[in-house]
Structure formats: C-alpha cells, structure tokens
Amino acid sequence: MSANYCISCGHFLETRNIGGTERFACPCCDYVYWGNYSVGVGAMVVKDNKVLLVRRAQEPGKGNWTNPGGYIEQMELIEQTVAREVLEETGVKARATSVIAIRDLPSSIHDIYIVFAMEYMGGQPKPDGMEVDAAGFFSLEEMKTMKVAGLTQWIVDSAMNAASSGLLIDKEPVVPLNGSGLFRVAVTEE
Template sequence: MSVNFCMKCGSPLEMRSIDGVERKACISCDYVFWGNYSIGVGGLVMKDGKFLLVKRAHDPGKGYWTNPGGYIEQLESIEETVEREVEEEAGIKAKVNRIVAIRDLPRQVHNLYVAFVMDYLDGTPTPDGIESDEAGFYSLDEIEAMNVAPFTKWLINVAYEEDKTGLFKDIEPKMKDHLLYKISST
C-alpha cells in the first residue's frame, strides 16, 4: 500500500530526508508519514489447568488452533481490546492479569503483538462462527495432539512455565491517561 496524500490536509506527499531517513512528508503542512503499523493482542486464559483455544475459521491460519486475539481499535485501550476479543471469539469473560510476551514482526505493515495471561471470570467456550468455528479449554496433553499454531504453542509454554512472572499493570501510575506495565505488581 502506498500513501500519496496527506492525512491532515489532503495535499500530495513528497519524499524528504527526516531524521536521516527518506520519508513521505506533506508539501503544505507538517504531516509526516512515519510508517504503517498494527498492534495485535492475544489472551491466554486458563481454567482448571486447561488453556482456552479457538479454531481459526479463516485465513490467516485457517484450521489452526490459537489463543483468541485480534487488533486494537484506535480509541480502545489494549486491555479493553484483549478482553473484547476473548469474549467475541470464544464467549469467555476474562480479565487481564499480566503481559507475558511481546512479539515484534517488522514487515510491510510492522506488527507488534502483546500476549496477556488473563483470569477466567465467566462463560462457556462458544465460537463466534466468523473468526472461530470451535472453542474450548484444553490440557497440555490435549494441545500436543491438536493442530496448534507454533506461535500459540510457544505462548502457552511461556505462560505455563513463567507462572506469576511478567509485566503487571501499574495500579497507581504517576502519569495521567497512561496505561503502564512494570515488572512487579508492588
């Protein structure tokens, strides 16, 4: 995808050296196109020693079992996003506990993915029929016999092996309007 016009005023963009990098910049205002990014989230919900998984109903990854997740909306916090995605794709209400992994995938659309361990609150696994066509809680032994996406297997191992470690939400952040995470919950 090529960006050719300013997102602020609609004027054409031109290539210009900014901070030593050739970037597209507006010929009429101060707009600079810094790049194309996406932020994805995933929830690792455990109940009775089993992990919540959904079977992907479409590409990418159709037929693979994965942890539920998706992309953030512009005005939605990352916690709201992962809680919404888990409920939409699997019918489960869960609350963020901590961050256990971050994946950085530089490519045409630079993707950052944040994985959360979440506390199960309520619900029975129910696929949404759009993004997922099956959902359920599965033990580690069951997961070994399933067609689980490699990244999801890695996330499950991280969440299982690194019990109680990760980044926790700062419940008394010193910066207003910021959602901050730190190494411990104290």
C-alpha cells in the same frame, strides 16, 4: 502499502530525510507519514491447568488452533481490547492481569502482538461462528494432537514456563497519567 497524499491537506507527499531516515512528508504542512503499523493482542486464559484455544474459521490460519485475540481499536485500552476479543470469540469472561509476551514482526505493515495473562472470570467456551468455529480449554497433552499454530505454541510455552508474572497492570501509578494504560514489573517490597 505506502502513502502518496497528505491526510491533512491532500497535497502530494515528497520524500524527505527526517532524523536520518527517508520518509514521506507533506511540503505544504507538517504531516509526516511515519509508516504502517498494526497492534494486535492475544489472551492466555488458563483454567484448571488448561488453556483456552479457538479454531480459526477464516484465513489466515483457517483450521489452526490459536489463543483468542484480535486487533486494537483506536480509542480502546489494550487490556479492554483483549477482554472484549475473548468474550466475542468464546463467550468467556476474563480480565487481563499482566503482559507475558510480545511478538515483533517488521514488514510492510509492522505488526506488534502483545499477549496478556488473563484471569478466568466465568462462562463456558462457545465459538462465535464467524471468526472461530470451535473453542475450549485444552491440556498440554491434548494440544499435542491438535493443529496448534506456531505462534500459539510459543505463547503457551512462554506462559506455562514463565519464571515471573510479566508486566503487571499498574492501577495506582506514582504519577497519574490519565487515559494511559500502564504496565510495569512487580514492585519489590521493602
């Protein structure tokens, strides 16, 4: 999908070289169509050495077991999005602790998927009945007999074999950047 008209003034967009890349731009105002992007988040919730998974009830991937997740909302911090998605899909309350994996998939809609390690806070897995039709905590051994999606297999492997805790949520940045979600590597102790 591409843009044909300016979302600011409605004028027909023209192709213009901007920074060495051909882009759609408005000849009447400053609007530039930078592309079509999608940002999703996924959760890795582990309880008693078992991973929270959901079985997709809709395409794409209907019938596959995946980690809970979804797409960000315009005015929502991504750590809030992932906690909301886990709660909506499974009834499990969890809190994001770190970013543990990122999948980058360039295509006509450039898709970025950010995976969070989540601290289990409470609740028993119960599917929402719309997006997912089953939910539960499963061991690595149990997953071997399940139809687990490839990306989820990679995420589980990344999480369970991690050498570090990933990018941590920075709740006390050295410089306040109000409204920003900040993530950083662990600070070394002096």
